[in-house]
Amino acid sequence: MIKTEKILHLKSSRGRKVRVVREHYLRELVPCFSSLCQADCANDGKLLPGDLTHYVVPDAEVVVKYLEILEFRELQGVIFTQTACQALHSKGRRFYNRLRSLVKDPRHNCVLFANEFQEYSYCPREKGESQEKWQTRCVYSAAVWYYNHLAGMMNVVMITEDDDAVAQYSSLNSGVFVITVQDYLQNFWPELQAAHELYSSISQALQEKENEDSQKEFTEHLPAEVLEAGIKSGRYIQGTLNVSKHRAQNEAFIMNEGLSNKNTGAGNHNLSEGVLVYGSKNRNRAVHGDTVVVELLPKSEWRGKATALIEGQDEKTREDSESKPMPTGNVVGILQRNWRDYVVTFPTRDKTQSQTRNSQRILVIPWDRRIPKIRISTQQADTLQDHRVVVRIDSWESSSLYPNGHSVRVLGRAGELETEVQTILIENCIHVPPFSDVQLREMPINSPERPWRVDPAQMQERRDLRGTRLVFSIDPQGCEDVDDTLSVRSLADGKLLELGVHIADVTHFITEGSLTDLEARSRATTYYLADRRYDMLPAVLSADLCSLLGGVDRYAMSVMWELDAQTLAVNKVWYGRTLIRSSYQLHYELAQALLNGEDAEVPELARLGSEQRDRKLAELIQALEMLTRVARHLRAQRDRGGALELEGVEVRAQLDEDRNITALVPRQPLEVHETVAECMIYANHWVARKIQEAFPYQALLRRHPPPRLELFSQLVDTAKARGFPIDTRTNKALADSLDRAVDQQDPLVNRLLRMMATQAMSQAVYFSTGAEPVDQFYHYGLALDCYTHFTSPIRRYADMVVHRLLTAALQVERGSSPDRPLASNREVEEMAQHINNKNRAAQRAQNMSTALFQCLYFKERDPQTDPRCVADAIIYSIRDNGVLVFVSEYGVKGPVYVKNKEGQVVSVEPDGSCEWQSGSVRRYPDHITTTSSYGTSTFRLFDHITVRISVQFTACHAATLNMGVISNKPHRSAETRQPPSQARSQLVQEVVRLAEEAQEKAAQRPKLSREEREFRQSRTPNLYSLLEEVRELALMDLETVSQICMTTA
């Protein structure tokens, strides 16, 4: 080993120059991470494959400026040098971490080479040599080393932005090609259009940045040390900047969970509602989501937040009424930027903009109103008019009113279905590319030529239930991915009863840490949008080998309880891996019909002789009856504990053979739904107990915190207006009082109250058992002391984690050690947060896509003439200048104004019809009145009124539905009208049809890009996907229930 000295010239954050001398050890052996290595390098972990056309070594400057391009998964054989890595580090920790995770991620074909430790590639800096030139020389030397080290078996390309280096090194004949980034992309990746576009967009942004003027628009941020000291002393407050959706220009709040109970030095003010940051100067370049530091303003400068409903989105024209002043502050520094990809819209031509040279600087408008306009430089301003484009923010200097950014890729024309769906995905950070070939190669094969078979070795390890248990599944009609099955049988001459829940053994097929596992982990869930879904797992698993279909052998993870046949007390529980063959794939209606003693055809028995059929049928019915009895008992047990039934499933899909929805019919509440749900809840609960016992500090559970009682005030007040007392003191009291709050005349009343109760609830969340005290494990909605998710591993990653924990627990129990080291408490908690975030994103995306379909549906109709634009609405909340209503026919909620911007009020004629007149409005707790020269009109809670629905378009944001009252009387639908739920499914179908027609018409326009097409992975042109979740809903897990309330209710 050779020791040298390395001299670094670093710039401190204050701008001082520091000279650092470091001892530097050189080695002969530094791993090359290539599978072509002939030199016995200690190559551990990820290797560059040998079957590529070339390896590419980017210069330090290229990594610093164009890391985003190197992040394309299509690029293969990328070698990052230590030199480049250090250069990136000096740009900022955020970028450095991005590179590190890139190198770690096995889905990216790149490695890190410690070139400065390699004896033969290291080059000391020469006297007078600039840092940049030296870095380029180091990288070149590393590239040459690779070429020689691999004995010329692999082409090596170095990319640099330094033209001198291209000229100088190209003439050396070292075997290494030295070219510019642009040449590289053009020659090696001509098809990768997205990378080309990104390159020109970044290089333009960089060029523009050089021409910045330096006039100050904002106060400088304080240095990190000052911020930290200030937070410690209590002078400053740290939190996340949350910009108000409706008043994005002026109102933002600093939210921090710790704020309420922390003693801040800022006069011990009550900060539980957060700190208001008013106006853009005070916001000081912080962007929604950033972690910021604020200082409170003197009390005399505090303000209140605005309270009225906002009509339209025009902030300036409203004279807002404000609440009482609250702690108000200004941003003094930013601890962490949390910038993501933003979808923006290019403005139409007349609104543009300064022009410099060939390119234009354009202010683009983010789709998310909370994000400020972004300035980007582009030559495509004309072609991109009215298009939605993904952009990233690069910087926000104190000299600039707006942040600078660059475009990443074009999504398409605003207002078109595909563009809008992509927008929703990106805005929710949902990344669901098609599964790659490498990922698919990890999958087992099951084809007609090579059918999948049970592995004899597995037969040894698993308990074989095939001959001994009657296993069956009950799912919605047409369900493809069956992840749970049931069995029940009587033992010991009827003294005992055995209940079994058998779940698809997904983790048998997916090794922890494999590419498919990583993909599933980063997705965390299957995403359901109104017209399609994006699966968490490849179809060979989710629809085939992990689907517990009838008549085929499948691996399962089972929980089996031995119960006393009389008292149903648990004698013992068995957990483990099994081999099953489901005998019946039932759907809910069929199972219920069998239970009701109705004459129903079971397809599996259709071909049997009558005697055999009768015997088998009797056996099946007996099993279903036993199951029902057990489930009733379990349900009663939880009811005594206070389990809640909230507003949830109320529609189901009827499907034809092609899985098209033929009808959506209001759900007949079938007991068998609850029966299946109860068994799943039971299994989840017992698995939670098992893994919690085995791993008290690192198991993944799911808790549902009790709601804050003050959040129930709207529910309580609203119910009171109708004469129903609601008791929220315990979950039991709440459940009972909701059960009693039934208006015989109007079933919508109870539904609305349950919806409000759902909204007041906190969300159920995953957590690690080491991160919470045991008394916080409680699941309020299900009234269980501990709970987890075990029963849907095909579409929830949490269940896969739990399957692995259960497997490890069983191994520990047997005295062997787990296959892999267990994740620590911290890791499990991080995983839990990740999954929680993804679930929230999935929920938001689903709601947004439903809203999108509603808007696209009404876009095609003339509200003045089309009868479908007129609907019945029920009032559920009273506001200052209007009411909030719910239109059950379309599942739409929103405001109806009784006073407009011009100050006119709604006046009701004797026949109920409404007109705008000048007048005044007065709000009461349970009603609102308008008074004009024609008299006084009243709108009460729970009144049914008639509204006209129209769409309000804004080019840059999501369209919204407007509702205007046209009569204070209920809208009586004509006899011929279809049931509401059916209208909803037609809504989706029709929008899809229109979008497809529009696409055909636009054949002269360029076809969909590959990217756009790929995004249409596993598209289902109907609501099937959404409604398939019906079973999930039946579990009454609140998160999903509230989700459906938003979408189908």
Ligand SMILES: [Zn+2]
């Ligand atoms: Zn090697």
